[in-house]
Amino acid sequence: MFDEGVIKFSCEWQKTEPLAFSGLETLMGWRDRIFAAGLIGLYPNGIGYGNISLKLTDSSFIISGTQTGHLLHTEPQHYTLVDRWDIDRNSLHCTGPIKASSESLTHAAVYTLDSTIQAIVHGHSAALWQQYLNVLPTTRASVPYGTPAMAYEMGRLFQEEGLAQKRCLVMAGHEDGLLAFGETLEQAATTLLALKQL
Template sequence: MVMDEGVIKYHCDWIKGKSVEGFHITALMQKRDLMHSLGLIGVYENGIGFGNISHRINNSYQFIISGTQTAHFPILKPEYYTVVTNFNIEENSLTCCGAVKASSESLTHAAIYYYQPEIMSIIHIHNHQLWQELMFKVPTSNPDVPYGTPQMAKEMFRLFDEENLGTEKILVMAGHEDGIISFGKNLDEAANILLNFIDKTDLKSS
């Protein structure tokens, strides 16, 4: 499989600025750095980064997400987060405002927030053992659908409709090697779903 994690495939209208000023992102930063410390967000030996985290802004479709090409930082400072202010899944485009561009998986996050208004937080991690263990045991995206595309965003809709994703709150991205997404009504729920699966299967991070 060709590894192309971290490559932005959508059209990004990037408004460069200090977008997260005024937002309370301490909890978001803490959860992201925890995921990094566990090896669930990080960088492969070939230098390609993986993993990201986001949180919805109030009851809007806007959300704060870790920036692209930031997975190597053990501690991610506020300037490495950005705000997705608008998106169009059909056109494979989004607008973000911040000092960095939004993560390559931002459209997938957007699709989940769009489809499920009660979801407030999303975590995308990589762990090869857990990925293999959970494949087709929890909601699993079509292996032919690559990450960072409108097709993957639409796969989220299918998983909600056909595979009980709204209850499971975790999915395996079969076409995105090692990729797993969890979500919840807050950051704690999204993180605990992942950590509980890791504890139950006695896995170590990749």
């Protein structure tokens, strides 16, 4: 876990003032609920984990910024717009007051797999990770987070493991990592939060 939270892609960042967009308050509210549940947070070594995104168009989404996991509450300056990406080249472009999360390419890949997906939540939990490893659709252990390989792994899970129906996965090569998505922020967040209730 020593490289946790490190951006592994080439990030072209256009720094701007905080963005204003419809749905920001809802996005921040769900992010803070996931933080309160312990699925977004900070490891003892000071590295943050977990992120949340909301699709705006077929080619753009808003995502929480890198290293915001420690924040009890987020504000507009903690979100950025990802408006261009190239998985093959391991690169993306973001516009906003902060660089995009280290899992942004994975979010981009999931959004391109199914046009009905409008929101994604990535959280961490050692207990849930161990409980659902190879029970829910699970990425290969050899695939590290934040890489083109992880982005392509999303497609494999859609094709081979019924990810579209289950809407939640475990990242075997990204210790403690889980990811959920949905047609709304509420559906994505409650899919992940529901694992704690089962």
